[in-house]
Amino acid sequence: MPITKGFRQLVDEANAQITTYSVEQVRARLDDPTVQIVDIRDVRELEREGTVPGCINAPRGMLEFWVDPASPYYKPVFGDEGREYILFCGAGWRSALAAKALKDMGMTNVAHIDGGFAEWVKQAAPVENYEAHRARRHPAK
Secondary structure, three states: OOOOHHHHHHHHHHHOOOEEEEEHHHHHOOOOOEEEEEEOOOHHHHHHHHOOOOOOOOOOOOOHHHOOOOOOOOHHHHOOOOOOEEEEEOOOOHHHHHHHHOOOOOOOOOEEEOOOHHHHHOOOOOEEEEHHHHHOOOOOO
16 A cells, blocks of 8 residues: 655644754753643654753654553643643654654644754754663652
């Protein structure tokens, strides 16, 4: 069966319906308590490349389940309606589709980073290595 709508068209359609921020715009808000940056990449990408300081990791395959309070996998970090959730992935494609999915679920406080982590690194924005990310997210007891 031939593909009638490719990934590029899906990403373009998503981008037309969601909020997109530049690296510079997000970088300026790193310390804003009303912003939660969400890395939707696979943990292997985080281990290899690092991540954005202060972000949380919500793998793309679990995102909808972690956001929905009716899901057995719900994560309360996504229940704060006073926060804006800014997603990113490697290049901005997965995060565009993910932001669109969350918007389709009813979230109005979701956006993504144009160009993803590749653009973040290209613009020399700060990066947290995986060990520091894990230590911050799971402090030793």
